[in-house]
Amino acid sequence: MRGFGERNQLERSQAIRHRFLNAMVERSVTISVLMLHLVVFGLGAYLTYNEEITLGTFITFESVFWELSYNIGHVTQFIPVTITASGATRHINDIFEEPSRSQDSPDAPGVPRIQNAITFRNVQFSYGGDTRQIRNLNLTIPEGSRVAIVGPSGSGKSTVLSLLLRLYDPTGGTIRVDDTDIVQSRRDSLREQMAIVFQDNLLFDISIRENIRLGNPAASDEDVERAAKAAEIHRFIRSLPNGYDTVVGERGNMMSGGQRQRVAIARALVRDPAILLLDEATSALDHGTEQAINRTLMKVAAGRTMITVTHRLHSVTEMDKIFVLEKGRLIEEGTHAELLKRKGVYAALWKQAG
Numbered sequence: 259m260r261g262f263g264e265r266n267q268l269e270r271s272q273a274i275r276h277r278f279l280n281a282m283v284e285r286s287v288t289i290s291v292l293m294l295h296l297v298v299f300g301l302g303a304y305l306t307y308n309e310e311i312t313l314g315t316f317i318t319f320e321s322v323f324w325e326l327s328y329n330i331g332h333v334t335q336f337i338p339v340t341i342t343a344s345g346a347t348r349h350i351n352d353i354f355e356e357p358s359r360s361q362d363s364p365d366a367p368g369v370p371r372i373q374n375a376i377t378f379r380n381v382q383f384s385y386g387g388d389t390r391q392i393r394n395l396n397l398t399i400p401e402g403s404r405v406a407i408v409g410p411s412g413s414g415k416s417t418v419l420s421l422l423l424r425l426y427d428p429t430g431g432t433i434r435v436d437d438t439d440i441v442q443s444r445r446d447s448l449r450e451q452m453a454i455v456f457q458d459n460l461l462f463d464i465s466i467r468e469n470i471r472l473g474n475p476a477a478s479d480e481d482v483e484r485a486a487k488a489a490e491i492h493r494f495i496r497s498l499p500n501g502y503d504t505v506v507g508e509r510g511n512m513m514s515g516g517q518r519q520r521v522a523i524a525r526a527l528v529r530d531p532a533i534l535l536l537d538e539a540t541s542a543l544d545h546g547t548e549q550a551i552n553r554t555l556m557k558v559a560a561g562r563t564m565i566t567v568t569h570r571l572h573s574v575t576e577m578d579k580i581f582v583l584e585k586g587r588l589i590e591e592g593t594h595a596e597l598l599k600r601k602g603v604y605a606a607l608w609k610q611a612g
């Protein structure tokens with residue numbers, strides 16, 4: 259906490275300095291121009307009075323001087339902006355030059371499209387430091403099944419998805435798609451067969467069509483519409499004045515949360531993923547919308563493997579299997595009915611959820 263306070267204080271004092279210097283640059287130019295102007299005016303008046311120059315010369319000089327100083331003043335206003343922009347460009351370059359975490363070797367094999375199952379065997383993982391966020395995890399997710407990973411906040415649910423997407427590699431154990439160890443194979447071939455929908459998905463200020471196509475740049479207009487139909491947002495899009503060419507506004511603020519989520523689902527489906535990952539995809543929605551979207555998701559899951567991560571138990575009652583995590587360990591697994599019968603952690607959580 260002290261570190262946070264100190265950094266905040268530093269940030270604050272630098273922000274104040276920045277503002278002060280900013281204002282100084284602007285004001286000092288304006289003030290000196292005005293001062294200079296007073297001098298020119300006084301001197302001009304004096305010279306005209308003594309008839310050393312004509313009134314016409316004075317007025318002409320006056321207006322030229324005024325115009326010139328006004329423009330110079332205008333240009334200097336951009337100095338602070340230019341400095342800020344060059345700082346920002348430096349930051350962007352820093353990010354571009356950051357090496358990726360680990361490179362796949364070019365002759366690593368691809369991951370074939372899933373046919374049997376995803377298996378986690380004794381998977382261990384730590385983000386660094388002493389604590390392990392995933393401990394000895396064993397999961398089997400058959401192809402074509404719909405499974406849920408539930409558990410309290412911080413239990414490692416999202417981490418499981420990160421490992422499957424190879425955003426991180428396990429520190430122990432193996433994750434396989436069929437017989438292929440994903441760590442030994444190429445990331446692009448793994449991710450090609452996956453799509454993920456988050457709680458909050460970034461929509462860009464471009465047309466709905468392009469927003470959906472971001473999932474698969476090679477998709478045709480028909481592919482985009484097919485995905486939107488499956489996500490049950492096609493009719494809404496068609497009802498907009500510009501249809502698929504409607505620009506959605508910054509972060510999609512022209513649409514409701516549920517509609518944005520359906521666009522995100524369409525974006526995932528346009529990839530025709532064999533494995534569909536959902537991380538709290540409906541958790542931020544009101545109950546009715548959540549249920550409606552969950553029904554859509556169950557439909558689009560047909561023929562795919564769907565892994566949904568959520569703390570909302572009402573969303574998972576229909577799943578083929580539910581895995582319950584606690585502190586990175588798998589503590590229970592089964593269907594909703596089986597887990598209720600067990601009267602364990604899941605049953606207790608279910609009771610709490612009411």
Ligand SMILES: Nc1ncnc2c1ncn2[C@@H]1O[C@H](COP(=O)(O)OP(=O)(O)OP(=O)(O)O)[C@@H](O)[C@H]1O
Nearest residue numbers: 385386391409410411412413414415416417418569
């Ligand atoms: N990038 C990270 N670096 C370090 N620790 C992390 C990182 N991401 C998550 N953690 C830690 O790992 C543990 C598991 O986090 P994870 O996000 O998987 O939990 P979760 O079950 O998805 O929780 P929630 O329901 O709140 O989303 C937590 O203790 C968290 O603090």
Ligand SMILES: [Mg+2]
Nearest residue numbers: 415416417537
């Ligand atoms: Mg999470």
